[in-house]
Structure formats: C-alpha cells, structure tokens
Amino acid sequence: MKALAEAAVDAALGAGASYADARAVTLRRQHVVTKNLQVDDLSDSESEGIGVRVLVDGAWGFAGEGRLDEAAAREAALRATAFAKAAPGRHETSLAPIDPQSGDYRTPLERDPFDVPLSEKVDLCLRAEEGMRLPEVKVTLAMVRAQREHKFLVSSDGAAIEQDLFECGGGIDAYASAGEISQIRSYPSQHAGVSAQGGWEYVEGLNLDTEAPRVGEQAVALLSADECPSGRTTIVLSPEQAIMQVHESVGHPTELDRVYGTEAAYAGTSFLSPDDLGNLRYGSPKMNIVSDATTPLGLGTFAFDDEGVPAQREAIVKEGVLRGFLTSRETAARIGAGAGGSMRADGWSRMPLVRMTNLHLEPGEGSFEELLADVDDGLYLETNKSWSIDDKRLNFQFGTQIAWEIKKGKLGRMLRDATYTGVTPVFWGSLDGVAGADEWQLFGLTNCGKGQPGQEAHVSHGAAPARFRDVQVGVSG
Amino acid sequence: MSRALDLAEEALRAAEGDEAEVLVHAERSGVARFAGSVVHQPTLIDNAVIRLRIVRDGRIGWASTNRVDGLADLARRAGEGADQARADPDFPGLAPPAEYPDVAAFDDETASLGPEDQARLAGVAIDAAGDFELYGYFTSGVTEIALASSTGLVADQALTDANALCLAAVDGASGWAEQTHWRLAEVDPAAAAREASAKAARTRGAGKIEPGHYAAVLEPYAVAELLRWFSYDSLGAQGFLEERSYFCGRIGERVFDEKVSIADDALDETNMPKPFDFEGTPKQRVELVEDGVARDVVWDRGMAAKAGNGRVSTGHASPDAWRFYGPLPTAFSMAGGNAGSLDELAELVGDGIYVTRLHYLSVIDPRGGVLTGMTRDGTFRIRDGKVAEPLVNLRFTVPMADVLGEVRGLTSEPLLMNMNELYDDRFPHAARVPALATSRFHITGTGSGPGI
Numbered sequence: 001m002k003a004l005a006e007a008a009v010d011a012a013l014g015a016g017a018s019y020a021d022a023r024a025v026t027l028r029r030q031h032v033v034t035k036n037l038q039v040d041d042l043s044d045s046e047s048e049g050i051g052v053r054v055l056v057d058g059a060w061g062f063a064g065e066g067r068l069d070e071a072a073a074r075e076a077a078l079r080a081t082a083f084a085k086a087a088p089g090r091h092e093t094s095l096a097p098i099d100p101q102s103g104d105y106r107t108p109l110e111r112d113p114f115d116v117p118l119s120e121k122v123d124l125c126l127r128a129e130e131g132m133r134l135p136e137v138k139v140t141l142a143m144v145r146a147q148r149e150h151k152f153l154v155s156s157d158g159a160a161i162e163q164d165l166f167e168c169g170g171g172i173d174a175y176a177s178a179g180e181i182s183q184i185r186s187y188p189s190q191h192a193g194v195s196a197q198g199g200w201e202y203v204e205g206l207n208l209d210t211e212a213p214r215v216g217e218q219a220v221a222l223l224s225a226d227e228c229p230s231g232r233t234t235i236v237l238s239p240e241q242a243i244m245q246v247h248e249s250v251g252h253p254t255e256l257d258r259v260y261g262t263e264a265a266y267a268g269t270s271f272l273s274p275d276d277l278g279n280l281r282y283g284s285p286k287m288n289i290v291s292d293a294t295t296p297l298g299l300g301t302f303a304f305d306d307e308g309v310p311a312q313r314e315a316i317v318k319e320g321v322l323r324g325f326l327t328s329r330e331t332a333a334r335i336g337a338g339a340g341g342s343m344r345a346d347g348w349s350r351m352p353l354v355r356m357t358n359l360h361l362e363p364g365e366g367s368f369e370e371l372l373a374d375v376d377d378g379l380y381l382e383t384n385k386s387w388s389i390d391d392k393r394l395n396f397q398f399g400t401q402i403a404w405e406i407k408k409g410k411l412g413r414m415l416r417d418a419t420y421t422g423v424t425p426v427f428w429g430s431l432d433g434v435a436g437a438d439e440w441q442l443f444g445l446t447n448c449g450k451g452q453p454g455q456e457a458h459v460s461h462g463a464a465p466a467r468f469r470d471v472q473v474g475v476s477g
Numbered sequence: 478m479s480r481a482l483d484l485a486e487e488a489l490r491a492a493e494g495d496e497a498e499v500l501v502h503a504e505r506s507g508v509a510r511f512a513g514s515v516v517h518q519p520t521l522i523d524n525a526v527i528r529l530r531i532v533r534d535g536r537i538g539w540a541s542t543n544r545v546d547g548l549a550d551l552a553r554r555a556g557e558g559a560d561q562a563r564a565d566p567d568f569p570g571l572a573p574p575a576e577y578p579d580v581a582a583f584d585d586e587t588a589s590l591g592p593e594d595q596a597r598l599a600g601v602a603i604d605a606a607g608d609f610e611l612y613g614y615f616t617s618g619v620t621e622i623a624l625a626s627s628t629g630l631v632a633d634q635a636l637t638d639a640n641a642l643c644l645a646a647v648d649g650a651s652g653w654a655e656q657t658h659w660r661l662a663e664v665d666p667a668a669a670a671r672e673a674s675a676k677a678a679r680t681r682g683a684g685k686i687e688p689g690h691y692a693a694v695l696e697p698y699a700v701a702e703l704l705r706w707f708s709y710d711s712l713g714a715q716g717f718l719e720e721r722s723y724f725c726g727r728i729g730e731r732v733f734d735e736k737v738s739i740a741d742d743a744l745d746e747t748n749m750p751k752p753f754d755f756e757g758t759p760k761q762r763v764e765l766v767e768d769g770v771a772r773d774v775v776w777d778r779g780m781a782a783k784a785g786n787g788r789v790s791t792g793h794a795s796p797d798a799w800r801f802y803g804p805l806p807t808a809f810s811m812a813g814g815n816a817g818s819l820d821e822l823a824e825l826v827g828d829g830i831y832v833t834r835l836h837y838l839s840v841i842d843p844r845g846g847v848l849t850g851m852t853r854d855g856t857f858r859i860r861d862g863k864v865a866e867p868l869v870n871l872r873f874t875v876p877m878a879d880v881l882g883e884v885r886g887l888t889s890e891p892l893l894m895n896m897n898e899l900y901d902d903r904f905p906h907a908a909r910v911p912a913l914a915t916s917r918f919h920i921t922g923t924g925s926g927p928g929i
Contacts, residue, residue: 033801039536039563041800041801048543063520064520064521066526083592086593086596088597089514118557118561175720177844181844261512261646264644265512265614265643268837269929391836394925397874399839421872452614453616477876
C-alpha cells in the first residue's frame with residue numbers, strides 16, 4: 001500500500017502538481033443490530049481504495065479510485081491533476097510548513113473486536129433487549145459495531161505514515177408508546193450509542209445488559225410524565241447532553257475552514273472571525289475547552305492527521321476566551337497561527353476537511369450533587385433527542401429524552417419533551433459550574449456530517465455535568 | 478450487459494448453493510465544490526460496491542466489498558453472518574423476478590462529462606454571480622444499480638444526474654438557488670447563480686421580528702426540506718409500524734388542507750426516475766396524502782410482511798446506508814395549485830413572512846410531526862401582500878399539521894429540488910414540489926443574519 005501511495009504522488013508530480021499526497025486505505029466495518037428480539041442487521045462491509053490530493057498552481061484536485069493497484073493509483077493522480085488544472089477561480093493556496101514526518105501507530109487494545117465471535121455479539125444484544133421488554137415498550141433495539149481503518153499516507157512534503165485504527169461501540173434504545181404519546185430512552189447516548197477507539201473490552205465495559213432494565217422503565221415512565229414547562233430557569237446538563245452543546249456550539253464554529261466560508265453552502269459558516277483569536281469572550285471564566293487528538297479511547301485519536309501533522313492537545317477556549325481554532329495546513333497558513341492537525345477524511349473517497357478530533361469541556365470542581373445543591377428551582381436534562389443550530393452557530397435549540405425538576409437542590413419529578421434554546425456566547429456566558437474530574441465522561445459519536453460530497457467524521461467529546469443560569473426552556477410548536 | 482450487472486452475476490455465482498441476492502451500486506462522478514468563487518474541494522470518485530445477502534433457513538447475513546477479486550471472501554463473510562443470525566419469522570423471502578417499467582433516466586451528454594467539464598460548468602456559475610461571491614457546487618455523475626438473485630431476479634439501471642447548487646453571498650447578504658435534473662440540458666448553472674445573486678441583493682440590512690405565529694410563503698426549497706424531515710418518522714412503514722408516525726391512527730382521515738396532495742412517484746420522468754428499488758421490487762406511485770386525507774406510507778418487502786393483511790411492497794426499499802431507517806419516499810411529487818407566481822402567494826399571505834430555504838432541521842416530536850430548524854439565505858417580511866424588508870434567519874418550531882393545515886395557495890408549476898446530500902454511495906433523488914402559502918408558521922426565535 002505504501003508503494004501505491006508513493007506511485008500516486010510520483011504520478012501527480014510528474015503531471016505538474018507542486019504538491020501531492022495520497023492515502024491508501026482499507027476499511028472494514030461490522031454491525032450487529034437486534035430489534036424486538038430478532039436479528040435486524042448482521043453485516044460486514046469492507047472498502048479499499050486510494051485518494052490522491054494535488055495542488056497545481058494553487059488549485060486543489062482530488063480523485064479517489066476504489067481499487068488498490070498501481071494503475072488505479074496513477075489514474076487517480078492524473079484525474080486529480082487534470083481537474084486542478086481546469087479549476088476556475090483565483091487560487092492562492094499555501095500550506096503551513098511541516099517537517100517531514102514518518103512513523104506508525106496502532107490503536108492500543110486488549111481484544112480485537114473482529115476476533116469476537118458474531119454469536120457473542122448477537123447474544124449481548126439480545127440479552128440487553130430482554131432487559132428492556134415491558135408491555136408499553138413497542139420497540140427495543142440493541143446495536144454493537146466494530147471498525148478497522150488501516151491507511152498509509154505519503155506526501156511530497158516527506159510524510160510516510162502508517163496508521164491502524166480500531167473502533168468499537170454499542171448502545172440500546174427503548175421506544176414506548178401509548179395513545180398519542182411516543183417516547184424514546186437510550187443508553188449510553190442517542191445516535192447509535194457510543195464508540196471508542198479500542199478493543200472489545202470497551203463494549204463489555206458499557207454494561208448494556210445491566211443498564212437495560214432502567215432504560216425500559218424510564219421509557220415507560222415518560223409516557224405518564226408531565227410535559228416540560230416553558231420559561232426561563234437554571235438548567236444542569238448531563239455529560240452526554242453537555243457534549244452535544246460542545247460539539248455544535250464550540251466545535252463547529254471553531255473549524256477555521258468554516259470561519260473562512262468554505263462550508264457556507266451546506267453546513268454553514270461561523271459567528272467567529274479570524275480576528276477573534278485571543279480576544280473574543282466565548283463564555284464565562286468556568287468555560288475551558290481543549291482539542292486533544294491524544295485522548296485515550298477518543299475516536300479522534302491518532303498519531304498524525306490526514307495531512308501528516310502530528311497529534312496535538314491545545315486550548316480552544318481558556319477561562320472563557322477564544323484561544324485556538326481547529327486548523328489545516330492551508331487555514332493555519334492563512335491565519336498565520338498553528339500548523340494544522342485537524343484534517344480528517346471519511347475513507348479513501350473523500351478529501352480531508354478540517355474536523356473535530358476529540359474536543360472536551362474540561363472538568364471543574366465538586367460532585368454532581370454539589371452542582372445541584374446550588375439550584376433552588378431548575379431542570380436537569382439528560383440524553384440528547386433533537387438538535388438544531390443556525391448556519392453561523394449562534395441560535396440553537398436542543399431537546400432531551402428526559403428531564404427532572406430540580407427543587408431546592410434535589411431532583412424531583414420526571415418531565416418529558418424537554419427543550420431549551422439560546423444564543424451561543426450568551427449561553428456559554430451563563431455557565432456557572434462544571435462538576436469535577438470524577439464526574440467527567442467521554443462519548444464517541446460517529447455521525448458528524450460536513451462537506452459536499454458529505455463526510456461523516458467520528459469524534460469524541462468529554463464533559464462533566466454543567467450548570468447554566470437563566471435559560472429559555474420548553475419551546476413548543 | 479452493464480459492468481454492474483456483470484459484477485452482480487459474478488458475485489451471485491460465488492455464493493452458489495445459497496439463497497442469495499447481490500446488489501451492485503457503482504458510481505463515476507465529479508463534484509466541483511466552490512467557495513468565495515474558487516473551486517476548493519473537488520472530488521472525483523470511481524467505485525463499485527458489491528453487497529451480498531445470504532439467507533439460510535430464514536437467517537440473513539449481509540456483507541459488502543468493493544474488491545472485485547474478493548467475491549469468495551464476500552460469500553464467506555455473508556454466510557458467517559447468516560449462520561449466526563436468528564431466523565426471522567417475518568422474512569418474506571427474496572424478491573421474485575419482475576417486469577420493470579421502462580423509464581428514461583440516462584442521458585449520454587450528462588454521462589460524458591469529465592473533470593474538465595465539471596470544473597468548466599462550476600466556472601459558468603461563478604462567472605454569472607455578478608457582484609457576489611459564489612458558494613456551492615456543480616456535480617454530475619453516472620450511477621449504476623444492478624441486482625441479481627437466486628430467485629432469478631435480474632435488474633439493471635443506469636442513472637445520470639447533474640446539479641448546480643448556488644449560494645451567492647457577501648458579508649451581510651446571501652441568496653440561494655439550485656437546479657437539478659437527470660439531463661444536463663435541463664440544468665443551467667448560470668441561471669441558478671443569477672437567481673441566487675438577485676435574491677442575495679435584497680437581503681442587505683436584515684432586521685428582526687418578534688416570535689409568534691405568522692402566515693408565510695415557503696419556496697419549493699423550503700417545502701422539500703420540510704417533507705424530507707417529516708418523512709423520516711411519518712411517511713415510511715417503519716415509523717408507522719413502530720408508532721412514531723404522525724399518520725398512526727389517521728389513515729383515511731383529513732390531516733391537511735384539502736389543497737394538499739402528496740405522492741411519491743419515481744416513475745415520473747420529470748423527477749429522478751427509477752424502475753425498481755434496492756430489493757428489485759418495481760417502483761409504484763404511492764399516494765401519501767390526497768386532497769388533505771392521509772392515504773398511505775411507503776413500504777418495502779420486510780415491513781409489508783410484518784404488517785400482514787395482504788400488504789405488499791410499494792418498491793421503496795432503501796439503499797444500504799439508510800437500511801436502518803426502513804423504507805422512505807425518495808421521489809416526492811406534490812400537486813401544484815392555482816397561483817401563477819410567488820408574488821401571488823405573497824398577496825394571499827398579506828401580512829407575514831417569506832422563506833426561501835431552511836437549515837439544520839430536527840424532529841422534536843415524531844408522533845406529533847413537530848419539526849424545528851432555521852430559515853436562511855432569503856427571509857423577508859411580507860406586508861400588504863408584497864415581499865418587503867429582509868429578515869435575519871428565524872428559528873421555527875412547527876407541527877406539520879399547522880404548516881399544511883391551512884394552505885392559502887400553491888404555485889401551479891412544481892419544481893424539482895435535489896434531495897441528495899452526496900453522503901455514502903451516490904443515489905440521485907429529488908422532490909418535485911410547488912411553493913405554498915400557509916396560514917401558520919410558528920417562529921420561536923431569531924438567529925444570525927444573512928451572509929457569510
């Protein structure tokens with residue numbers, strides 16, 4: 001595979017490219033899904049190919065060929081170069097300098113998820129489903145997944161990198177319905193459960209089967225719960241809801257390609273401008289966000305990104321002030337800061353884009369109970385259900401699967417159909433407490449969409465329960 | 478015989494001895510994506526995915542590959558899956574051979590476009606944007622879908638598609654337009670860019686409005702997005718059987734204004750036509766809403782078997798990437814009305830808002846059919862029956878029963894809207910919908926202004 005990537009780079013340079021990189025990738029994915037105690041999906045997919053990116057007179061070209069042979073490598077290089085030569089517009093691309101990088105990396109793991117017998121995976125899912133079965137639960141679903149991505153990156157700037165990344169994960173859902181009301185409860189998170197880079201021991205540690213009875217019971221209890229009231233109040237977000245807030249209202253707006261407008265037609269831009277770096281007050285002094293491509297178990301963990309830039313940990317927001325952007329070599333050169341390190345591609349057939357790696361809300365102090373203790377009247381919101389945010393990442397509205405009243409520092413009655421809405425810097429400005437490191441949890445998501453053609457990035461976020469004051473809740477149609 | 482069907486039959490031979498179905502999904506495509514009037518993210522793809530489904534005593538295993546030299550391994554992996562699955566008592570068996578309708582969906586000119594052409598046509602759009610920077614893409618491609626099965630089923634189709642998507646924008650102003658078709662001759666990138674620029678020019682100085690219920694004109698771009706998001710839970714058989722659909726308990730009842738009729742019709746050659754679905758079942762036109770009355774949802778073989786009562790597939794099995802969501806409409810056809818123009822719709826609204834396009838929708842309450850999202854790239858106030866001053870992007874939170882519950886009018890000529898976001902393997906699909914004027918569109922907040 002390395003030789004193919006080298007051949008592609010040579011072909012591109014020979015055809016007139018001033019810069020070229022090539023990723024030769026093999027990808028294997030396995031899904032086991034059971035629904036209502038039947039095996040709903042038992043699938044094993046593989047894909048291999050080479051993606052070649054070139055610069056010709058400052059214009060990008062990219063082509064992917066779904067074969068791993070020398071002819072495909074050369075063909076991809078020539079097609080990418082032909083496109084770049086024909087590309088309209090004023091092209092002034094430059095790349096932040098980088099020392100030639102070589103190395104290899106393999107995800108640390110104890111148990112290769114592809115060595116785990118399918119029967120064991122099916123049994124785990126069915127066991128978890130059994131635990132959720134109640135008369136009002138109309139649908140139970142359990143899912144486990146595994147992925148291995150093995151890739152070689154070669155670039156004309158001297159990169160020669162091999163990485164072998166393993167992921168696995170799982171989750172369970174219970175859908176309950178009665179009359180006109182239907183409710184869902186999930187664990188550990190909505191959106192196809194959670195995943196991590198690591199071995200099958202991660203899935204075993206999720207304890208899907210032992211958590212299942214609570215999930216089923218809460219789905220049923222939601223059917224008779226009162227609807228979330230409307231008004232302004234204090235909210236405490238659970239870690240898996242807080243990470244959605246981090247993802248949507250900090251992660252995406254700090255992608256520097258969005259700041260420069262290259263995502264404008266689809267996912268949108270950002271309320272931030274390059275000049276905001278080091279100046280903009282993003283939130284309260286309690287707000288500390290780091291981007292960390294070295295986080296153990298993180299889905300955005302690697303030794304090198306897909307441009308060959310070494311993994312980094314850096315502050316994005318420190319004590320409420322914007323301190324960093326997520327960058328590529330191109331955007332880093334444009335802003336004159338950083339060296340990239342956030343370029344990631346969805347397989348061999350997509351061009352790398354600026355993506356989140358692992359982006360965390362840093363822990364504060366104290367326990368969850370201590371965070372609640374300072375709330376006289378408010379809401380505790382758990383597990384994302386709906387999410388929407390405007391094209392500059394300012395106005396957002398989230399719904400959660402379940403909520404509880406907080407009265408005089410204690411959790412009270414359960415509520416259904418909770419929503420809250422706000423404007424990003426105002427909302428983060430109202431952050432007045434984050435629980436400590438003992439409460440901090442990591443969640444890996446596999447459905448972060450961006451780009452045209454679309455790409456799904458796998459990213460992780462960590463957070464502890466977080467408290468926000470004076471938030472609008474209970475938005476209804 | 479096509480390359481895709483060749484591959485499908487070769488893979489089927491590799492699975493000899495089993496009850497098996499092979500789907501080949503191949504694409505050769507180019508996307509010339511631009512921003513700030515510069516092509517910055519081009520993507521050329523050449524690939525063929527071979528998916529094998531093996532059935533052993535009602536137990537089903539799936540595997541896929543793009544390695545043409547890996548077909549024996551593909552059969553082994555799918556077989557291992559089947560061996561470890563549980564027998565599905567509702568499995569209806571693989572689709573039998575069928576006669577397929579003859580629908581035109583392939584255009585030689587569109588298929589002949591190469592990287593230089595795609596770059597050139599992106600340039601045509603960019604050059605037409607006038608004073609605005611242009612963001613978006615021009616794309617074209619050939620998609621081949623072939624099925625071969627141990628039941629004797631053989632199906633094969635080649636589709637072309639071309640799409641010019643244009644956001645004209647500068648700081649504080651933006652407008653949107655797009656054109657899509659399976660024939661390049663029907664797509665005018667320059668016209669899309671000019672429409673987007675004309676819209677953008679009217680959005681400078683956008684103001685806010687108070688949240689509340691407004692009458693509204695929704696352009697076809699917005700109507701198509703609302704239908705797409707409503708369909709995920711409400712218009713497919715999986716959501717219906719799992720009691721998440723707004724149509725649960727409402728089939729045969731009046732759910733929307735009598736001016737509203739919505740079908741799914743992949744046989745319509747003014748849409749993105751297709752003769753069969755991803756199980757090889759012939760496509761059918763399905764009346765979803767007729768004169769405001771809920772009539773049906775769309776079905777695949779598995780969901781039809783689960784439902785029983787003689788229910789059969791309507792030809793709506795989804796591509797692999799969406800299988801989790803069950804059958805879904807992919808060719809909306811919404812009937813037009815009597816309005817000759819968007820201006821006539823504004824007259825019907827009198828006092829309200831005008832919405833070009835929507836952004837980042839989400840389902841708040843599937844059973845209630847409640848959606849939220851933002852407007853963008855052309856939101857205006859309507860005063861005295863005229864489109865008036867521009868507005869910032871607005872957050873809406875709307876039950877679809879409200880939006881379509883009192884429709885004052887629809888434009889007479891539905892337009893074709895691209896619905897393919899180009900994730901996963903290329904699957905051209907679209908919605909043919911009119912603009913409409915509604916009496917109720919609930920605005921629940923304000924967001925950023927137009928522009929980049």
